[in-house]
Every structure is written in structure tokens, then in C-alpha cells.
Amino acid sequence: MVLSIINLSVKLGDQKAVDNLSFDMNRGEVVGLLGPNGAGKSTLMRAITHLQLHDGSISIDGKDPAALSSNERARLVAYLPQTRTIGWRITVRDLVALGRMPFRAFGTRESATDREAIEAALELTDTQHLASRIASELSGGEQARVLTARAVAQTTPLMVADEPASGLDPAHQIMLMQALRRLASQGRSVLVSLHDLTLAARWCDRVVLLDKGSVADEGRPDKVFTRQRLATVYGVRTQIAHSADGLVITPTDLVER
Amino acid sequence: MVRRRKPISFFSGLAIIAGAALAAPVFSDLAEAQPQRVMSLNLCTDQLALALAAPSQLASVSFLAREPVMSPEHEKAKALPINHGRAEEVFLASPDLVVTGTFSLHNTTQLLKKLGFRVEEFGFNQQLEAIPADIRRMGELLERQEEAERLAAAFEDELSSARQQLCGPAPTMLIYDQNGVSPGAGTLAHSVMEAAGFRNLAAEQGLNGVGPFPLEAVIESRPDVIVTSSATGNAPTLGEMVPRHPALKTLPDTLIGDFIPDGTLSCASPATILAVRALVELRRRIAPCRREREAQ
């Protein structure tokens, strides 16, 4: 198991943002984390990446992250935050190279391993042709892939991505999910939070549906995404169709109270 | 303005006011008697007034008079009220004589004259020789001519005896003050140095009046004596560190010290003779004339 969460709770102010939550992930899985706004998705992800205080136990690749140094933690789990920040007009390659930071002491030259990891990351996210471009001048979709490449270059067994597809056009959304799938096929795992139900159904091995800080359901998308379940959690009526490419879920209306 | 001692009838009052309006300011009538409430608004007139006035003659002196560093008469000033040279203060104190400097606040002086106060102004003197005249004039104003004559005569005697003791060659001196500023030609310090038999290095390098003298120029010109002001201990400034710069301490044949008593050069006052005296002593020590050497 690459990720094991047992009885995780996070209190933000007076609210319990995450309430006694447990689930786990295996190697080579893309797990979608879904739920309404405020369900605790970001909080959960920040707890996993040790950015948030929590109760309960988390184990990543068999190790307790709290007992490790920041560097060791960084070699276990890579985090892709929701807010996309690129502070300076650096090139794409330099940005992706930042992902090697947990493996390099400052001032040392890039090793062969570093170079390979960077190249592999660019290839996986289909961004090699952008390598010498200025990252902050790219389109939103390209930037999302480049930032993902940085997390990929970190060569961690687990990646946690907070809404990486938000604000992207359909093509870029699909390109991003394809990259994550490629990552999984190499034996690495991704926990990705999404809002698009169809995207999640199509590209995730499993989904975890959060509601008010607890797991409402988890498992394969076609098992979790029922009209009943979605109505309860999201408060929307949905149309679910089974096409040749997979589930198509369309929210149509609000549920009457 | 008319001072009324007894209530008078309306018509008499009118007559007096009419007369006063046609006459010169009434206060000048009181000048024939000795002034009993004298206000000095300026540090330099403070020195003259404090030196000559009778015990109860002075109503107040300027606030600077109490500063030990600037005022030789600071002890005497402690017993007196102080003023900040403002017109309201003068108005409220009702002095019969106001003494101030021509370089003091012009607006204030003009206003006081318009209000009818008797104001006597003393010029900003930078010459030793003119001090006895100032002493005598203050004596006139305060009706203390005897004391003034005594003081002025003593001053003149000591000055001429210092002059008589001059011999060549004169040692060089530089007065080096806050922030590397020196008095050059035409200053009081300059005339004191000359009277005591020193060459003013700042004047020789072309400095007129008080101005900056670069540290490097001091090193290059190698004065025999550098005079600094005494350190202020608990109220330090960065500027007073310049005359104490480490570079000056390494000059091999230069004597550095605060040889001139505090405040004796801040005004051309009776105390300025103490500055002359101190420098004459110093010269006798470091470059005695043959006569003096033989006398020892």
C-alpha cells in the first residue's frame, strides 16, 4: 500500500473539516477525490502532505511522514497545490528541474539521474517542446502540465494533486489525465481531486467521495456514481449514461428540498 | 501704553492718552533711571549682562545662558528665570530694557520695538579688540559704568601684555570641531589664536569664516596643535567623533586636546580673555620664547 489513512481528523477553528476518515491507495492507482466545495478535499490533501496538523495516522509507503525530515518527506510525496504560482519568468526546464530539489544539495551540478528524471517528466506530460519557453508566458493549460511535470520530476511513489484540471479547456483536461495515467502505469500513484464527474469516471481507477469531512462512498466509479448517491452528496439531479467510452454524468438540476 | 497708578477721571485719562499718542513711546522716559528689569534675549548679551549687572537688575536671560558648554556665566544664570526670545515672553515680563543681538530673530526685535519696548541691539562681534567697547556700552545701558570700566581695563591690559610677549616663529594651530568644521579667517577664534601667538592653519589654507576642513587636509598640513571641544559624555553625537578620528591620533608631532575653556569662543564676551590666557599658557609650554626660557 502506498498510502494508508486511519481515523484522520482535522479541526479548522470550530469545524471538523475532516472527520474520522480512513482509506488507502495501492501502487499504480489513480484515485479521484471528489465532493462538494467545503467537503474537506483540500484539507485532506494538505494533511497528507504534512502541511496541516491532524489527528489520526497517515502512512506513506510504509513510513510515518511525521517522523521524517522535510527532505525525506519530499521524496515520498509530491504536492501540486490548487493555486498555480510561478513567481519569476523562468524557463520550463528550470521550473521542472525544481522538482529535483529534495535530491540535490544547493550548489551541486545536475546529476545524470536528475537529468533523466527531468526529461522523463517533460515527456510524460508532453511538454518537451516547451522546454526553453518562459513558463509564465504559457497558456493556462500548458502551465498546468508544466507544473505537473515538476511534481513528476520529484519521482515520488505518491503524488497529491489539488484540482489540477480546473480552468482548463476539454483538450487540456484530457491531456492532463492522460499524463496521470501514464504515471500510474509506471507504478506510481496519484490522488487527484476533481469536480468533473465524467472526467473522474473515465480516468480514475477508484474514486473517494467526500461529504462533510467523511467518506460517503469509495470504490470504482460506476459503483460510487449513482443518481441516488450524487443527489445526496451534491444536491443535484444527474443523468447517467453508459457510452462506449465510459460513464457520462451530467448534472441537470438542483434537488428540491 | 500708559502706566496708571491711581484711578483718574475720564477726561483726565483722555487728555493723557491724547498726549501720549503724540509723544514718543513713554518708556524712554524711564531711561534716565537705572534699568531694574533687564531682559537679555541672546547668549552673547547674556554674558555681558551677567558680568556687569547688579544683583537684582536682570529679569531674565536666554535659555542658552545655562548651558555649561556654551555659556561661561552659566553658574550665575542658574539663579535667574530664562526666556526663549519670544515676543509674548517679553510682553508678559514688562522689562524696562531689552538687550539682544542684531543677528537674533529680526521679526521679534521689530515687533518689540513697535510695541514700544526699549530694545538695544549688539552687533555680532568677531574681533577681540572690540570687546572692551561692548563692555563699556553695556555698562552705560545698565548704569554700571564703574564695573564696566574695571572689567574693560583688565581685559585691555591682559590683551596687550599677551601681544607684547609674542615672538617668532609661531606654532601652527587648528581648531577642529563637530563634523570637521574649523574657524578660519575673520572669526573670533582666529583673532584669539593670533593674539596668543599661533598661526591659524585653517585661515592659511584659505578658509574664511567657519567651514568644513577635510580630514585629509588636516593630516597633510600637520598642525602643531589641534584643539577639540570637550566630549559631551551622556549626550553624544556622531559629529563629535570626527575630531577624534583615529587618523588624527597617529600624527606623530601633533598635540591634541581641549585647550580652550568651554564657551569662551562662542561669544565675543569678557570670558574670551580666558581663551587668550589658555592659549598663551599653551604656547609658553610648547614653544617658549627665548625670554621666557631664560626666565625659567
Add this chain to the structure above:
Amino acid sequence: MTALRLNISLLVLMLLLFILSLGVGPAELGFRESFHGLFAGGGEAAAIIMRKIRLPRALLGLMIGFTLGLSGAVLQGFLRNPLAEPGIIGVSSTAAFGAVLVFYSGLAGSALYALPAGALMGALIAVIALLALSARGGSTLTLILAGVALSSLSGALTSLVLNLSPNPFAAYEIIFWLLGALKDRSMDHVWIAAPLMVIGGLLIAASARAIDALSLGEEAAASMGIHMPRARLLIVAGVALGVGAATAVAGTIGFIGLVVPHLIRPLTNRMPSALLLPSALGGAALLLASDVAVRVILPAGELNVGVLTALIGAPFFLWLVARARREML
């Protein structure tokens, strides 16, 4: 331009200006005289002038410029903001106030070490306050406004303390504190400032990795192995020590940490860590050049060097603001 080539060019420029600074002064010393005086020693006028007056001045110009350039670069990297620099965000002004408060109150007699002691405390207060503000996701506008407020307040308090001093000359020294000067410094000043600047510089160098990671935001940086509290401490302490020491001995000299990183950034790969050393070297060069200029423009009485850096830096700053108008708010 590669990093090595850039750094070496700037190093050479800095050394040339250092030598030039040694050659400028009211005393007209020939090249041979100055050289001899500097190295041979002795009681000659040339030796005293070179070793005790010009050498400390040139050294301080180099050290202070180095520190200010370095501090500007690290603050910009840390705050992810190209307008950050010790002067603009108020660190220099509060350092000046701290120095003035401790020195002119006579708390340490008139000991020279009172200056850096006070300046350090002042600088620390400013850096900590600004960190607290930026931690709450402060925008550029917030940062600059806070800097303006701190500078104004510190300037006013500095003037107040100087006016309250029983020494009448103290009030006139406000110009030195607000506009900085390297005039008439001695080796004493070099010895009290140097250790603090060296330590500050080392702390800043240790934060190089962190500021690179911060290009992607605080959360990403933390997840890449950066211990954020430690990074914050290194930068706060490093900047406070360096800027505190610099301000203590030379007053407030502003804009060097703004102008130099800006000019140098296009010559690097724009990674914040790559900017540190060149900004430091460039800062030293700029301050040395300014200090030479103030002695040459008005040979009779010098300009305060802070006047010159402000004359260069303030219009530059306004131009930057105008250009980045949209991105700022």
C-alpha cells in the same frame, strides 16, 4: 551570459571601483604615493590618509553595497516580489531609528557599539512585521504601504529623539540618518560592522535553496523539502544583521537593493538563488561608484551618498511601478 562569467565581470568591476575609491579625496596624492602609503605604512601623511581615512571608506562602501544588494535580492526572492528591498519596505529606516534611540540617549555612553546594537533591534522589528503581513497573503500594495508607513514613522521618531537630545548638535544629524554618508569613517566602523555583515551574508546564502523553491509558492516549497520556519528565520536574521550593521555605520542608504537586482536579473536565468551573488557584487560596485561621485561632484563639501542613490533609485522605482501597474494590484 553564464553565471560564472557574470560573477567574474561584476567582481572585476567592483575591484576597479574599489581602487578608484581609494584614489579619490581632498588630498592630492599621486598614484605611487597612495600605493606606497597603503602598503608600506609609517607616519607619512600619505600612509595615514590611505590607511586610516580612505581604506575604511572604500571597505565600507564595498561591504555596505554588497550587503544591501544581497538583502534586496533575497527579500525579492522570499516575498516573490521584485519591488522588495530593505529601504522601500522600511527596514533601513527602522534600523536607523534603533541606532539613534540607543546611541543618542546615551545608554551606552558614547560607545560605538551602541549603534549596531540599536540598529539590529530596529531592523528585526521591521522584518518580522513585514513577514507577518506577507504571511497573510499580503499583496504588493500591502507590502509597499506597510513600508511607507514604517519609514514615515521611523523617520519621525528618529527626528524626535534627535531633537530631544540635550546636545544641541544632535538635531542636525538627522540628515546623516535619513540620507546616509560614508564620510570620515574609520577602521573602528569597519570592525564593528564586518562580523555582523559576514554572519548575515552567510545566513542569507543558506536560504538560497528556499527562495528558489518559493518561486512556486509556500505550499509547493514546503512539499519540496524546504523547512519554511527555518527559511524564514535565516532570511529575517540575515537581513536584519546585514542591514542593521550597514545602517548603524552609514545611515540610511536606499534603493541599491532595488536597482541592482533589477538590472542584473535579465542577465541570469532568473532563478532567485542565481541573483544573490551578482546582486551583492553589483551593489558593492554601485555604492562605490556613488561614493566616488559624491566626492567629485562637490569637492568642497560632500553630498550625502544616500542623496545620489535616491536620485538614481527613486525615478527607477516610479518607472517600475508605472510599468507593472496592472500586475501590481
